Amino acid sequence: MKYIALLYGEPDAGPAPGTPEFMQMLGEFQSATTAMADAGVLVDSSPLQPPQTATTVRVRDGEVQLSDGPFAEIKEQLGGYYILDCEDLDTALRYAAMIPSAKYGSVEVRPAMVMGPH
Amino acid sequence: MAQLAGDLSLAEDCAQEACAAAVAQWQRDGLPANPGGWVVTVARRRALDHLRRESARPGKEREAVHEWTAAEPDGSAVAGDDQLALLFACCHPALDPASRVTLTLRVVCGLPTASIARLLLLPEPTVAQRIVRAKRKIRDAGIRLRVPDPGERPARLASVLRAVYLTFTEGHSPHGTGAVVRDDLCEEALRLAARLHRLMPDEPEVTGLLALILLTSARSAARADQDGALVLLADQDRSQWDRGRLAEGRSLVETALAQRRPGPYQLQAAIAACHADAATGSDTDWRQIAALYGELLRFDPSPVIEANRAVAVAYAEGPAAGLAILDTLAASSRLARWPQLHIARAALLARCGRREDAVAAYRDALALEPADAVRQHITSQITALAAAPAPTEET
Numbered sequence: 001m002k003y004i005a006l007l008y009g010e011p012d013a014g015p016a017p018g019t020p021e022f023m024q025m026l027g028e029f030q031s032a033t034t035a036m037a038d039a040g041v042l043v044d045s046s047p048l049q050p051p052q053t054a055t056t057v058r059v060r061d062g063e064v065q066l067s068d069g070p071f072a073e074i075k076e077q078l079g080g081y082y083i084l085d086c087e088d089l090d091t092a093l094r095y096a097a098m099i100p101s102a103k104y105g106s107v108e109v110r111p112a113m114v115m116g117p118h
Numbered sequence: 119m120a121q122l123a124g125d126l127s128l129a130e131d132c133a134q135e136a137c138a139a140a141v142a143q144w145q146r147d148g149l150p151a152n153p154g155g156w157v158v159t160v161a162r163r164r165a166l167d168h169l170r171r172e173s174a175r176p177g178k179e180r181e182a183v184h185e186w187t188a189a190e191p192d193g194s195a196v197a198g199d200d201q202l203a204l205l206f207a208c209c210h211p212a213l214d215p216a217s218r219v220t221l222t223l224r225v226v227c228g229l230p231t232a233s234i235a236r237l238l239l240l241p242e243p244t245v246a247q248r249i250v251r252a253k254r255k256i257r258d259a260g261i262r263l264r265v266p267d268p269g270e271r272p273a274r275l276a277s278v279l280r281a282v283y284l285t286f287t288e289g290h291s292p293h294g295t296g297a298v299v300r301d302d303l304c305e306e307a308l309r310l311a312a313r314l315h316r317l318m319p320d321e322p323e324v325t326g327l328l329a330l331i332l333l334t335s336a337r338s339a340a341r342a343d344q345d346g347a348l349v350l351l352a353d354q355d356r357s358q359w360d361r362g363r364l365a366e367g368r369s370l371v372e373t374a375l376a377q378r379r380p381g382p383y384q385l386q387a388a389i390a391a392c393h394a395d396a397a398t399g400s401d402t403d404w405r406q407i408a409a410l411y412g413e414l415l416r417f418d419p420s421p422v423i424e425a426n427r428a429v430a431v432a433y434a435e436g437p438a439a440g441l442a443i444l445d446t447l448a449a450s451s452r453l454a455r456w457p458q459l460h461i462a463r464a465a466l467l468a469r470c471g472r473r474e475d476a477v478a479a480y481r482d483a484l485a486l487e488p489a490d491a492v493r494q495h496i497t498s499q500i501t502a503l504a505a506a507p508a509p510t511e512e513t
Contacts, residue, residue, distance in 0.1 A: 001260040088262035089212060090270075111259045 002043065002112035003084045003092040008076040009105025011050075025100045032098035036084060041095060047080040076105055199265060201226065202313055207256060207263040209277040217252040222281035224249050227306055229288060237288045239455055271318060279327050279383060282310045286331050290338070304335050325374035326384030332367030333390035336360040347498070348491040352399035364394045382417040385410055404433035421453040429462055437469040457488035461496065473503050 015021035036042035051071065058065045079101065086092040089111070096107045208222040220238065223229040231249065235242040255261070266274055289303025311328040318324050340354035349355075371387045389410045396402040411427035425447055432440025444463045453459050464479035480496050480503075488496070 003260075086260075089210075089260045090262060090264075090266070092260075093212070113258075 001086060001088065001092075001114070003086060003089075004110050004112065005082040005084060005092070005096045005099065006078055006108040006110070007047075007080040007082075007099060007101035007105070008108065009079055009101055010075050011077060014100070014104035025104075028098075028100045032095070032100070033082075035098060036082065036095050039095075041084045041086050041091070043083040043085050045080070045082040048078060050079075051077050079105075200263075201310070202265050202317065203263045205278055205281065205310060206265055206274060207261055208252075209274060209281055210256070210261050211273060211277070212259060212261060213252050213255060214248075215277060217248040218277045219281045219284055220245055220248045221252040222278075223285060223288070225253075226281070226310070227285045227288075227303065229285075229303070233288060237284060239452065265317070272321075275318075275321065275323070278314065279323060282307050282314070283327060283330075283383065285310070286334070290334060301338065304331070304338065307331055308335060320377075322374040322377040322379045323381040323383050325370050326381060326387045329367045329370035329374065329387035330383055330390055332363045332370065333387060333394055336363035336367065336394070342491065345494075346491060348495045350495075351393065354399075356397070359394070367391065368394060380413075382414055385414045385417070389414075402433070404430050408434050421447050421450055421459075422456070425453070425456075425459050425462060429466075432466050432469075437466045441466040441470060455486060457483040457486040457492060460486070461488075461492070464496075464499070468499075468503060473506070477503055 015025055033042065033045060036045075051069070054069060056067045056070055058067075082095075082099065084092050084095055086095070089109070092109050096102060096109050099107050101107050205222060205226050208225055209218045213221070220234055223234045223237070224231065229237075231246050232242055234240075235245045238245065285303055286307035289300045289305075289307060308328075308331050311324070311331050314324050315328045336359050337351070337354065339360065340356065340358040341349055343349050367387065368391050371384065371391050374384045375388065389407050392403055392407050392410070408427055408430035411423060411430055414423050415427065425444060428440040428443035428447070430440075431443060441463065444459065444466065447453055447459060448463060460479045460483035464476045464483065467473075467476035467479055477500055480500050484493065484496055
């Protein structure tokens with residue numbers, strides 16, 4: 001079953017870049033990713049550029065509307081993702097807990113919908 | 119069944135079909151040697167047929183078919199581990215806390231939605247909706263029906279224990295069935311608690327829950343008279359109490375408390391042990407029981423516990439002291455739907471000599487449609503109050 005782990009955090013949460021703690025956090029990301037890859041559950045993963053780089057696309061009445069953002073009011077921002085292929089939710093949750101974002105923010109784990117043939 | 123099907127609704131449908139087939143075939147051919155195993159085998163085959171039809175679909179259905187085909191089928195009945203697996207899945211932390219107990223009562227214990235609604239003091243549609251949503255999440259999020267690894271168990275324990283506890287509560291004072299005790303549910307809860315205790319012998323709260331169920335169920339035979347009416351603890355024939363269960367329960371409480379990690383189930387078991395230790399109702403150490411309820415409130419500040427403490431205080435210090443606590447509680451809207459609160463108030467009002475107020479409180483309880491046996495008890499109390507001589511206040 002495929003799961004996506006969405007990494008959320010406040011912009012200032014976690015160690016500041018350049019500090020030894022930041023380097024340690026990068027190391028933890030690396031070892032989490034390696035553990036997932038070694039277990040054969042990692043499909044894809046990446047950090048994301050900040051929300052200021054986002055563009056929202058809407059099609060209304062056949063017309064494509066583009067806008068800057070979204071600039072949501074919520075403090076926690078989407079900062080990256082992992083796509084995992086695990087046998088069950090518990091397995092996916094175990095890997096999600098290894099991601100440092102779980103310590104400084106939160107990780108939302110969602111199953112991908114299994115589409116039937118019809 | 120559900121483990122194979124990976125889908126509770128499918129498992130239930132297949133089990134129902136198997137039971138229907140059983141009725142038809144057993145009437146024709148007589149009972150098989152192992153009826154439980156027969157039903158499980160037939161239900162498994164139906165689930166497999168269903169899954170094979172679906173197996174062109176990717177994902178877990180196909181995996182489930184592989185897993186279960188490998189496990190299949192010697193016709194043996196559902197093992198205890200399967201039931202624990204189902205219990206842990208229904209109490210999975212990924213489910214909303216309110217839904218866990220509801221789903222356990224429905225799926226593991228087979229309680230009808232209406233009983234669950236009365237037990238949890240909730241409207242029936244709310245309960246039905248929770249069950250549907252929780253089943254859907256188990257299926258769609260890929261929650262597997264398995265006993266978690268030892269490291270994961272402590273985090274999963276509280277909601278599992280609560281579900282077993284509420285199952286027992288429903289068995290010990292059932293709603294709307296006309297019975298004082300539903301032994302099937304009590305024994306189901308006892309089996310689940312004993313299995314959890316075997317799985318986790320060093321968790322004092324698991325031990326405490328098992329002790330609580332043993333000590334309370336030991337009194338079941340004395341809880342109803344020959345006509346099936348409720349007999350209150352104070353009036354019970356204590357020679358009918360199950361000495362074996364009391365001894366086992368008492369020894370388990372001591373083991374648990376000696377670990378010095380107290381919790382709500384151990385404290386409730388300690389209260390039950392106080393009752394078990396009293397040779398007669400009047401020998402009961404109510405001060406100790408009131409103190410234990412006070413301790414229990416620190417873990418579970420619920421109005422139901424407070425109501426129980428009020429009754430203990432009334433015995434230890436006089437009815438007026440207990441009544442003062444209950445009057446405050448009766449003002450709380452949620453507990454106002456709980457018949458036992460009004461029954462307890464009525465009993466204390468009667469002991470204070472306030473006969474008319476007592477009858478009014480009993481009528482409040484009747485209006486909440488309590489179980490038949492409780493209804494009989496209330497009616498007889500009202501009759502007794504009407505027939506009693508002019509009231510004298512107990513001090």
